[in-house]
Amino acid sequence: MINKLKDLDFRITPQRLAVLKILAESTGYPSVEDVFKQVEHNFPTTSLATIYKTVNLLKEIGEVVELDFSEVGNRYDGNRPYPHPHLICTKCKTIMDSDVGNLEDLSKELASKTGYEILNHRLDFFGICPHCQRSAKRS
Amino acid sequence: MINKLKDLDFRITPQRLAVLKILAESTGYPSVEDVFKQVEHNFPTTSLATIYKTVNLLKEIGEVVELDFSEVGNRYDGNRPYPHPHLICTKCKTIMDSDVGNLEDLSKELASKTGYEILNHRLDFFGICPHCQRSAKRS
DNA sequence: GTCGTTAAAAATAATCGTTATTTATAAATA
DNA sequence: TATTTATAAATAACGATTATTTTTAACGAC
Incomplete structure (x- = not known):
């Protein structure tokens, strides 16, 4: 670097x-x-x-x-x-990496379907982390 | 509405x-x-x-x-x-909808793996559209 | 339809993250 | 070590969004 x-x-x-x-x-x-x-x-x-x-x-x-x-x-x-997927807790704002399936295949499929030259992608999941789920129940 | x-x-x-x-x-x-x-x-x-x-x-x-x-x-x-995937041309800034595979399965997998309650997701592909690819060659 | 209440619109000022500008500093090379 | 020149510091400027104040008009009761 x-x-x-x-x-x-x-x-x-x-x-x-x-x-x-x-x-x-x-x-x-x-x-x-x-x-x-x-x-x-x-x-x-x-x-x-x-x-x-x-x-x-x-x-x-x-x-x-x-x-x-x-x-x-x-x-x-x-x-x-x-590029790699992220998992974001919308309560505590923590951002994690997530290792679920990669999207290379999908990128290629999209490229051939649309004629676009795909250079990059971004996949994010939003939700509530286990910790914040528990806090919610308590309050 | x-x-x-x-x-x-x-x-x-x-x-x-x-x-x-x-x-x-x-x-x-x-x-x-x-x-x-x-x-x-x-x-x-x-x-x-x-x-x-x-x-x-x-x-x-x-x-x-x-x-x-x-x-x-x-x-x-x-x-x-x-939520649905988008396809964005980074040259002309056009935003399109793309109908490639849905991510419900992936969401569920992620939820059970991590304990997160997944509420939403976002998937975007970035690239160059066919029109802008042609313009580039000409210039 | 008119009136009165009150939410919403208009106009404007304020805020915040980011970028541009100017001057001062220090990294690289001889 | 001196010179050159990119980078850092300090500060001002910018633009998108939000907050504030005053004015307007939507809705419901009559």
């Missing part, structure tokens, strides 16, 4: 390293604000705009995928930067 | 009727701005906030679904207000 930046002649700065590290290691789906708070810890003078720019840079070179949820805002994943 | 509003004791205003009509009849995926422009035609004094409020009202009572695309902004569908 660092090498990819170098190869493309982007400079390796501490701020970029910090953002990159957080996105690559996090198993969750941090927002820009989340990343900002973590980076701020080590680099207190960091500006929010820098996080935006770095995240967008990583997005453009394909090392990070952006997921926009109207309910919870934009989230980023540098850990598995390729 | 009008009856649903009446039943819930919402007033039937010309502006609401206009928004409702557009969303129920449009086969595409209009944005708030699109709806506004069309309503403005018949009701030149209409305020944009009214469109926002009406669309959100319809969304809340389940007569319209909101689709947020980071590339093309929020779009609304009052024609088929239930």
